[in-house]
Amino acid sequence: MSKCLKQALKGLLVVCLTGSMCYSPAYAQQPDNANDPLLKIYRATATRVNDLSHTKLDVRFDYAKRYLYGKAWLTLKPHFYATDSLTLDAKGMDIKTVALVKGGKNVALKYTYDSTQLHIQLDKVYSRTESYTVYIDYVARPEEIAATGSAAITDAKGLYFINPDGTDKNKPIQIWTQGETESNSVWFPTIDKTAQKCTEEISMTVDKKYVTLSNGKLVNQKNNPDGTRTDTWKMDLPHSPYLFMMAVGDFAIVKEQWRGREVSYYVEKAYEPYAKAIFGNTPEMLTFYSDILGYEYAWPKYSQIVVRDYVSGAMENTTATLHGDFVQKTDRELLDNNNYNESVIAHELFHHWFGDLVTAESWSNLTLNESFADYSEYLWLEHKYGKDEADAHSLEAGESYKQFAQYAGDRDLVRFHYHDKEDMFDAISYQKGGRILHMLRNVVGDSAFFKSLNLYLKTNAFKPAEAHQLRLAFEEVTGEDLNWFFNQWYFGDGFPKLDVSYNYNDAAKTVTVNINQTQESGKIFQLPIAIDVYAGGKKVRHLVTITDKTSSFTFPYTSKPDLVNVDADKVLLADINDQRDLNTYIFQFSNAPTYLDRREALEACLKEQANPAARKVVIAALKDKFYGIRSLAIKGLSLSNDDVKSAALPILQQLAKDDKNALVRAAALKQLGSLKDAQYSSLFEAATKDQSYAAAGAALTGLASLDVDKAYNLAKQMEASSRGALRNAIASVYARKGNEDDVAFFAKTFDEASGQEKVEDAIQYITILANVDNADIVIKGIGQIKDMTKAFNNKMVTNYMVNMLQPVAKRKLDKATIAPADKKADLMKQYDYIKKVITELKD
Ligand SMILES: [Zn+2]
The missing domain is CATH 1.25.40 (Serine Threonine Protein Phosphatase 5, Tetratricopeptide repeat)
Structure with missing residues (x-):
């Protein structure tokens, strides 16, 4: 699952209100209370008594009652030990019949039902070589479930009827499902555990005006005499019950092809013209991920659907990813989206390897799904938009994790004690896990990293896995013992805080780098890093490993270094206190390569804009190749300083007019607006026509500060076609009037x-x-x-x-x-x- 609501909202609220935080104390998950009895429970992986091998469902819907009338045929066999009983998860159902299918007939079986589980007495003892099929006739009643939700999933009904009576004229009538974590057992009886995997066949009988979507391929459509239609979807590859899905509604379907397979986008009809603008990079992502993993996308098709009132961000149901309606955006809105949508699309797709193909054996190992999906966002952005874009995304993710850890407390990445399984969907499983994978990639190198992922996928395909299986794959490929890495990062918590200082010995011509680990926990991290020494126009790289509380490394030089760059690849998940002087930062800005190097140097120079050399860096940053640096420089300009003002204004005007990135144009317009200078009136007026709502909104706000009546009249003209930041700007113009x-x-x-x-x-x-x-x-x-x-x-x-x-x-x-x-x-x-x-x- 991607982007819990909190995170999705963050993307949105940041647009509306600068400086808003996702994990402020009021919103954060509470710190674990050591006395919480639930934390004392060891969350063992569920015992596999019986294994599902096939699920066949026949369902129809009662919109008025919000019921599903279902028939299920489940084929199973004992996992290893012989057994004469079967326990199924079936939440809040009305059970009509439980029978064994024998010789084409249904033979009634004895059972007890406690409203969450169905305990079935089989007709005999079955050995592990004997499969059997049970038939269950049932009614699912999702609205009558007393659901408890949490951060990632606001409730847990499994099956959702949206506007079923059609009383809301602004909302389409839809049905959709959400399985993760264990909610699909609200709408069909199953063993609702991630370690189960089975093939699947669903027949849905719906009003013929609707389209349907489910896992696998649509193998049959049959019109019925009563005006309904029965669609049968078939998934021939085994996957876990929580990944089963259905959706029914009035959707436009936009289809593409990828290597002979259907790639399709189900959107509301109003968004049909924008479906390719939203999802159009999906085929390229399929190619990219298949290639870097050396493991071709395993499934028969790939569909994505956008639904109303979705309870989380998006969900990787196998071959049928479901998105919340926040991804439905026009091409104009997408200009201001900052690749947020695309990160979600990448995240869900990558789950089709990590999550759907190889599945976390239990919620304790959730990071095997989510850290990879999180890191896939980095991989895609790096491939498509460059390393700076990916590094900026990664920095933000790392900060989210650190804020979370500060307010809610840190925990192990793999953890067998938790208050509620929903709590596993946090910034540790996601963002911290993603950053840990980034470090692992750096430790073993790109080639070994992707080869290890390939081995992990091949070894565990269509099976559940736990973190040790990932370690074993990396150890087999690299030939190295990696327990230290996994014990430190997967089975331990925290992150290092490093104090870095330098001693220069001019006589001996050496520099000593001192690194102190100052984290309060006292846990000492082992950290292999690169240290780049820049001297005499050359860069020399030293690979070292920090192993102690205090580590020192001494390097010789011929001319005194301009910069000693610790963690030169900028991969460590750490707080690093590395006080460099201004001259070093000035050198760093134009010589050290990464986004983080430039960002850190720029931040130092923004504090010293009265200094001519620092100012030169700030002005240079306005023209940086990466829009994130340009934006940061624009926002940090001290225009009250006349020297800054005279150097920056010509560039700012240019950026406001024709920077290729909408957010840079918007930032430049906002800065110019802050001057309240009438000479920019016509520039603002022209920029209110900018295709980007962010830029147009900033222009309108700038104009309003000069001439509120003119801005008001323009706002009236733009009102109907406005969205996002432009609508915010119109709202404040109206508010002023x-x-x-x-x-x-x-x-x-x-x-x-x-x-x-x-x-x-x-x-x-x-x-x-x-x-x-x-x-x-x-x-x-x-x-x-x-x-x-x-x-x-x-x-x-x-x-x-x-x-x-x-x-x-x-x-x-x-x-x-x-x-x-x-x-x-x-x-x-x-x-x-x-x-x-x-x-x-x-x-
Ligand atoms: Zn996810």
């Missing part, structure tokens, strides 16, 4: 928005409501915000909205205090209502 009539547009767009887009629209809506004095309009609007927040039912969203509403309440109160008597009552009414809503949401 404070016209009640302008609220209608935001009330309407808020109504029509769905999913995470609704949260973004809420922020704009609240901005306007804060500035409007009409009590009826404000109370109606705040009521809509309240209903949305309640429907979302997510702690992070609720906290966010409460934090947005509090200053609005205060503003109304402040206004009331100084208002004339006739308006006071009206404002107090708003204040009281907002306070009431805040209290209600907090509960």
Whole structure:
């Protein structure tokens, strides 16, 4: 699964509100409480008594009742020891029949059912060479499940009816499923464990106006006399029950081919023209991943579907990945997306090797799925957009992990004690795991890394695995013992904090690098790293291994080094305190190669913009080859310094007009806007036509600071086609004007928005409501915000909205205090209502 809601929301909220944090204390998973009895339980891998070999389902749906009427034929055999009983997971079902299929007939079997598990007494003792098929007639009732959710999955109904009565005119009618972690057993009886793998066949009977999607190939479609159609999907390769999926609805299907196999995108019809802009790199990803792994994509097709109200980010159901509707974007919106969508698409696809082909044996080993999917984002960005892009993504992921560890406490990557299996879907399994794989790649080298992954896949294909199997593959390929690496990073927690200092001996012409490990845990890390010594126009690389609390390495030189670059490949997951002087950073910016080298040097120079040499670096960074460095330089400019201003302004204007990256144009326009200088008025006006909403929005904001009436008139013209950052900018222009009539547009767009887009629209809506004095309009609007927040039912969203509403309440109160008597009552009414809503949401 990709990008828990928290992470998906982060992508969105960062766009709306600069500086917002994903893992602030209010939102983070709580630190483990040592006295928690659940943490004392050793989470053993479930015993395999029986193994599923085939699942055949025949289902139809009752939209009014939110029921699924199912028939299941499960073929199994004992795993090793003979047995006369079978236990199946079947959550909240109404069980009609349990029988053994024998000689073409159903022979009733004795069973007990406790609403979560079905205990079946077989007709005899079966040995491991004897397979048998049980038949179960059942009704699945997902709405009647008392589901408990968590960070990654906000609830666990397994089967979701979206707008089943069609009462919401802005929402399509859909059905879709979500299995991970153990929720598919809500809609079909199974052994809902990752270590089970079986082939699958699903027949879905649906209204013929709908299309269906499931795993594998669509092998048959049959029109029925009653106006329904039965679609049969077949998956001939074994995979785990949590990866089974179904979706039903009114989707446009856009098809491509890859090596003779169907690659398809199921989107809402309005997004059909954009399907290839969103998903079009999928065939290239299939080629790229198949090639670097030396293991061709194993499955018969690859479909991706976008659904409404999805409870997480996206899910790698085998051959039928399901995405939340945040990926549905127009080509204009994609300009500002910063490859966020594409990272999600890459993540889910890579699961088709790591997760779907080789599957984590239990949730304790979840990182075998998620660290690889996380790291696949790096691999794809590196391949497609260059190492700088990948390194920037990696830095952000590492920071997410460190913030998580700070607030929620660190844990082992592989851990057999956890409060709830859903807690495994955290920044440790994902982002920390991804960074650990990046270090492993650096330790063994690219060639050995991909060869080891190939061996791991070949050895464990269509089977479950645990972290030791990964270690064994790496050890076989490299011929080296890697227990030290796995014990340190997989079966241990924490990350190193390093203090780096240098001693130069001019007489002996040597430099000594001192590295102290200062992490409070006292755990000492073994860290192989490269140290590059730059001197006399040359770079010499030294490979060393840090093994002690204090390590020192001495290198000779002929002329005094300009830079000693510790962890020169910038791969360590560590906090490194390496105080270099400004001259070293200035040298580093133009001589050390990686994004992190340049970023670190630029950050140092941004603090010293009065210094001519540092300023030169800042100005050079405005023209850096990577947009992330250009953006950072733009945002950090001290335009109050006249020297900076005169050097930067001509470049900023150029960047604002024609930088090829939308986010750079937007950042340049924002900086120019901060000057409130009338000479840029026509530049801003022209840039409001920028295809990028971020750039157009920054331009409109800049214009509004010079001429609010002109900006208002432009906003009125652009209103209908606006989205994202442009809509935010329009909202603030309207907020400044404070016209009640302008609220209608935001009330309407808020109504029509769905999913995470609704949260973004809420922020704009609240901005306007804060500035409007009409009590009826404000109370109606705040009521809509309240209903949305309640429907979302997510702690992070609720906290966010409460934090947005509090200053609005205060503003109304402040206004009331100084208002004339006739308006006071009206404002107090708003204040009281907002306070009431805040209290209600907090509960
Ligand atoms: Zn994932």
